[in-house]
Amino acid sequence: MPMTMIAGHEVSVDDEGFMTRYDEWDETTGAALAAAIGIEMTDEHWDAIRFMRSDYQAQGATPTIRRLSTVGGMDTKRLFTLFPKKPAKKMAYIAGLPKPAGCV
Amino acid sequence: MKNLLILGGGTAGSIAANKLRRRLPTDRWAVTVVDSDDDHRYQPGFLFVPFGTYRPDQVTRSRRRYLSGDVDLVYARIERVVPDEHVVELSDGRRLPYDALIIASGVTPRPDQTPGLLGEEWGRTIHEFYTYDGSVALARALSTWPGGRLVTSVVEMPIKCPVAPLEFAFLADSHFQERGIRDRVELTYVTPLPGAFTKPIAAKAFGSTLSDKGIDVEPDFMLMEVDPERRVLVSYDEREVPYDLLVVVPVNMGADFVAASGLGNELNLVPVDKQTLQSKAHPDVFALGDANDIPTSKAGSVAHFAIDVFVENFVEYATGRPMTHAFDGHANCFIETGHGKAMLIDFNYDTEPLPGRFPVAGLGPMSLLKQTRLNHLGKLAFEWIYWNVLLPGRPLPLPADMSLAGKRTDLLTTARS
Numbered sequence: 231m232p233m234t235m236i237a238g239h240e241v242s243v244d245d246e247g248f249m250t251r252y253d254e255w256d257e258t259t260g261a262a263l264a265a266a267i268g269i270e271m272t273d274e275h276w277d278a279i280r281f282m283r284s285d286y287q288a289q290g291a292t293p294t295i296r297r298l299s300t301v302g303g304m305d306t307k308r309l310f311t312l313f314p315k316k317p318a319k320k321m322a323y324i325a326g327l328p329k330p331a332g333c334v
Numbered sequence: 335m336k337n338l339l340i341l342g343g344g345t346a347g348s349i350a351a352n353k354l355r356r357r358l359p360t361d362r363w364a365v366t367v368v369d370s371d372d373d374h375r376y377q378p379g380f381l382f383v384p385f386g387t388y389r390p391d392q393v394t395r396s397r398r399r400y401l402s403g404d405v406d407l408v409y410a411r412i413e414r415v416v417p418d419e420h421v422v423e424l425s426d427g428r429r430l431p432y433d434a435l436i437i438a439s440g441v442t443p444r445p446d447q448t449p450g451l452l453g454e455e456w457g458r459t460i461h462e463f464y465t466y467d468g469s470v471a472l473a474r475a476l477s478t479w480p481g482g483r484l485v486t487s488v489v490e491m492p493i494k495c496p497v498a499p500l501e502f503a504f505l506a507d508s509h510f511q512e513r514g515i516r517d518r519v520e521l522t523y524v525t526p527l528p529g530a531f532t533k534p535i536a537a538k539a540f541g542s543t544l545s546d547k548g549i550d551v552e553p554d555f556m557l558m559e560v561d562p563e564r565r566v567l568v569s570y571d572e573r574e575v576p577y578d579l580l581v582v583v584p585v586n587m588g589a590d591f592v593a594a595s596g597l598g599n600e601l602n603l604v605p606v607d608k609q610t611l612q613s614k615a616h617p618d619v620f621a622l623g624d625a626n627d628i629p630t631s632k633a634g635s636v637a638h639f640a641i642d643v644f645v646e647n648f649v650e651y652a653t654g655r656p657m658t659h660a661f662d663g664h665a666n667c668f669i670e671t672g673h674g675k676a677m678l679i680d681f682n683y684d685t686e687p688l689p690g691r692f693p694v695a696g697l698g699p700m701s702l703l704k705q706t707r708l709n710h711l712g713k714l715a716f717e718w719i720y721w722n723v724l725l726p727g728r729p730l731p732l733p734a735d736m737s738l739a740g741k742r743t744d745l746l747t748t749a750r751s
């Protein structure tokens with residue numbers, strides 16, 4: 231498993247740079263990951279990321295966009311504005327969670 | 335006497351009822367299936383109805399006839415499961431008690447989930463082929479269609495038979511060639527996935543088949559709404575795809591009674607253990623077939639392989655022993671590519687579809703991820719196998735566990751690097 235330095239911490243990541251250990255993440259790390267993909271975090275961004283992490287902890291899987299909207303009450307169109315183009319993937323990256331499993 | 339209640343008498347419910355009836359002693363277990371009507375549809379046939387290669391009356395048979403005589407069949411709509419009381423409520427007011435419950439109510443296309451689909455143009459310029467009525471209406475529309483922009487659009491994953499929309503696009507290409515109007519038709523495939531399929535090696539193979547056939551792909555397209563007046567698909571990131579005829583695969587969702595019973599996730603799918611198919615919330619509830627949330631394709635073949643394993647576990651469960659068998663996610667799907675040929679994929683939770691050969695006892699090897707005539711014959715034979723081998727729960731000469739024999743496993747490492 232490759233390691234990398236993010237915001238002064240050494241963390242484990244997969245081939246695509248997604249963090250692989252839930253507990254190695256904190257909000258400083260999240261902000262650094264966001265900056266790396268050109269996203270400046272606002273309160274609205276953080277609300278979404280925090281929901282994602284708590285849902286992951288409860289369910290054991292990275293939530294889908296549908297879940298963020300039906301369970302998390304987030305507006306899908308808004309998520310596309312906050313995390314342009316590929317919100318589910320970008321949010322998982324920032325939240326230090328596994329890439330959403332490509333459905334089968 | 336104990337009651338095993340099976341909700342839904344489609345592919346999975348029928349296979350499970352017939353297999354378990356043979357394995358559970360009749361003086362100790364009653365087996366009852368509930369479904370709303372007697373029309374068992376062969377859903378893979380819905381792909382061929384729009385092109386006139388299957389007649390509509392060819393895809394329906396009697397549910398009762400395909401259930402063993404000592405399985406009870408109750409015709410009613412299921413309203414709700416009350417897990418704490420171990421009771422199922424039906425629309426006619428009956429309450430059926432259970433000792434063990436199998437949810438096998440599948441998924442259905444839900445055009446109501448996407449703004450702009452249901453309206454004046456539904457059944458005119460906007461169609462689907464995931465239901466009996468939809469495939470019949472589309473057959474009528476296609477037979478007189480003069481040409482233009484035909485868009486096949488997958489709204490959201492997961493859907494049952496995730497290769498079916500690709501097959502539709504491939505068959506449309508050969509259909510219009512046969513009618514001599516291919517040059518008047520523009521074909522576009524719109525998908526929320528980054529490519530033609532979910533898994534990389536198959537995605538590449540299907541992607542090049544699409545481009546060989548002159549079918550454009552619009553990837554990463556998360557459909558927000560359809561504007562039926564301007565005839566465009568609009569994505570959340572504000573891209574637009576114009577069409578003259580839209581063939582959509584709507585969001586697929588589990589039954590509403592699953593949600594009403596508090597048993598479902600955000601798509602009304604029942605969260606289960608992926609090896610035993612036992613509900614994560616209630617140990618006396620299992621979910622088989624499309625109704626569960628296991629991370630493999632939703633397909634009749636998967637239901638068949640999964641139930642092979644499930645039956646062994648259930649027999650243990652019914653006698654109070656621990657369940658010792660594990661389903662590996664095995665899926666096996668033919669992909670019609672037109673002109674009398676098809677491809678084949680075979681995979682499970684851990685191994686993505688790979689090229690190579692697929693040994694079939696008594697028949698010889700079939701080719702994986704390659705267009706051959708033999709694969710096409712396999713796809714057509716599946717109809718006979720479905721009614722005569724799968725549903726009655728007879729043994730198929732294919733093991734439930736996926737086998738690596740013949741597969742190009744060397745590609746796994748190169749694909750990842």
Ligand SMILES: Cc1cc2nc3c(=O)[nH]c(=O)nc-3n(C[C@H](O)[C@H](O)[C@H](O)COP(=O)(O)OP(=O)(O)OC[C@H]3O[C@@H](n4cnc5c(N)ncnc54)[C@H](O)[C@@H]3O)c2cc1C
Nearest residue numbers: 342344345346370377378412439440495623624633634635
């Ligand atoms: C176009 C198309 C092509 C396909 N091609 C293939 C293929 O080539 N190969 C393959 O393996 N699979 C294919 N499939 C997928 C396959 O048909 C399904 O995966 C399979 O039928 C799933 O079985 P199931 O028992 O889970 O659901 P179903 O067979 O859909 O059965 C569900 C049953 O539950 C009943 N039900 C639901 N809700 C209620 C309620 N509230 N009250 C009473 N009854 C209810 C329904 O009436 C239905 O009979 C295809 C599907 C489609 C749509």
